[in-house]
Amino acid sequence: MHTVNAQSSLPTLGDTSDLTTSAERRLGDRIIRELYRDPDYVDDPVVADYVQEIWQPLLIAAKARGELSAELDERFAWEILLGRDRTVNAFALPGGYLGVHLGLIGVVATRDELASVLAHELSHVTQRHISRLITQQSKQTPLLLGAMVLGALAASKNPGATQALVVGGQALAIQNQLNFSRDMEREADRIGYGLMAPAGFAPQGFVSMFEKLQQANRLNDNGSWPYLRSHPLTTERMADMQSRIPPGVASAPGAPTQTSSEHAMVAARARVLANPGVDTLRQWIAEPKGSGFQSQPLPRRAAALYAAALASSQLHDAANARLVARQLDDLVRQDPAAHRLARLLVAEIELAAGDASAALASMPEGKNARRPELVLRTQALLRANRPVDATQALQTWVATHPKDATVWQLLASSWQAQGQALRAIRAEAEAQAARYDYAAAVDRFKAGQEMARRGGPAVDHIEASIIDTRLRAMESLLREQAAER
Incomplete structure (x- = not known):
């Protein structure tokens, strides 16, 4: 994904030596709001659904094994964003967000290989590796905090982008800090490997993915494998993973599981x-x-x-x-x-x-x-001028998935097509809120409030009351954002 330069809007950490879970989540929310605006961000329901089928069992396994604490489970987002990018990359961000490029999904041979990457990144988050890196940076100079995170994202897109993002001697300092330490990498390997079998995946996927990365490492790096820069592969890491495969499980070390x-x-x-x-x-x-x-x-x-x-x-x-x-x-x-x-x-x-x-x-x-x-069915029903047939399923979905901006937007289109303008405005506002764009959400909620004040037969008073309540909540979140700057 492209990186939007939001360094000036990143929250400061003060003089604390440790980043609290709340502060890390706020930092992640800020970064993710910029990525939602990125033209490379893509919400493809088919690919996203497949990734979620792998991601959710890993989260459940992490909770069951005690790797994911109740506090982190509650406070962090645990969301995956897809990037329309051909480079092979995945990265963890503060606050429980993960980025996955379509290029990575396009090269993994099995769901187990993809699971191994997600399990590794998940373990970086559950072990608070990101918080520890940010804490180290904040001790050096506050300016490096935002540059480190945004520089890491830029490097994931373009190897030379980090140098362009920061100037002077800071560039080298940040480049040296983009990578997790070797101990952190080994810990993420070990814990991620331990999640595989309980989550229903073949642990051999870890080894076959390592072998794929090693083969890529032998080739000239043309920028299509940025994962190797942010997660350097070592013979020690490979040997450790291979030694964890029980004898007789695979016909050969790293034998790939079957492609479905x-x-x-x-x-x-x-x-x-x-x-x-x-x-x-x-x-x-x-x-x-x-x-x-x-x-x-x-x-x-x-x-x-x-x-x-x-x-x-x-x-x-x-x-x-x-x-x-x-x-x-x-x-x-x-x-x-x-x-x-x-x-x-x-x-x-x-x-x-x-x-x-x-x-x-x-x-x-x-x-x-x-x-x-x-x-897909909603899109077809709207195109066929049958919005009424789509509404109930959409409402049921957002009731249990209130952060699904895409479905909120479809619901807005459905209400608009039925002449329910107030409900449409509220759904548009909820779509903006789901992407953390609280200013845009406030704007839409205020438009709904104004429409309700004018009255008329189209005004649903229950809906107007919901809009009033949600507007106050969004204004509060917007004030918190302003204070963090």
Whole structure:
């Protein structure tokens, strides 16, 4: 993700030697608000849902093993942001936020490899490594605090960005402090490894991911593997992970766990969404037509067909997108998880082609629809001028997921289409609040308050009361932000 220079708005730490959990969360909130505005931030429901399927069991395992304390569990956000970036990177931020680039998801071969990266980053947070680094920096000079965090983000995007972000002798000092210490890296490895099996993942994923990083380390670093800069790989770390695999578990040290069609398809989606360029999209479209394609393993064929169909849709070739999507649908019909992704892709292609009815027809309704189904179905219903049919499911979702800005915005569109202007304004305000943009939220809540004052048949007095309450809460949060500056 690009880095927005928000150094001047980062909260100060005073003279304390330790960063409290509340202060770390506030710092994380400030940084994350800037990242939400980043043009590289992407909320793709399909990829995000898959990552959450891996992330949530790791959190549960961390709690069960006592690695994630009740205080951190309550105070920290535990949110993952996706970056539309082809570089291979993931990074932990203050306050329990993690950033994951689509480039990383696009290269991991199994869900276990992805789980190993998330478990490692999660352990940096639960062990308060970030707080300790920031504390060390604040002892040197207060100016280094904001520069360290923002410099780390810049380095994740561009190896030279850190030097551009800071000037003079500070640049070298910050560059030297971007990395966690070797002891911190080993601790994150050890604790992260311990989370794998309890969370339902093969611990071998840790070793196979290390081997993938080691292979990349042997190549010239062209900036596409920034994870190696912020998490330098050592032979000691690799040997430690390999020694933890029980004898006989894998046929060879670091033997990768099996690639599923579902994972291969999500990885293919991540590669397409990372904006690789028109030439690369065309190469992917041509791949299923190549000689020897049918002899490849099923997951590889599923990934190639998925990439070709989605790339065709992005290049506005609806006919080829539909053709390839049907081939994919037939190929993975016996695999429920992969077939679900194929059906979602069909609906996405139809919606992009302007056929909302066909998109709806390809999606099973189901009472327990997950977030990708909810978002895509709502988009199709709005396009088909059926907003009433979308409202109940959206309201149910935000009641249990109040920080979901995307769904709040869809609810705002649904209310607007039904002529419920006051409810639409409130949903828009909640979407802004979910992204920590309290100033924008206050603006929308005040607009709703003004509309309610004018009265009229469209004014729901219960909704007006909710707006009054939420406005006071947002104004309080806005004052806290101002005080922190």
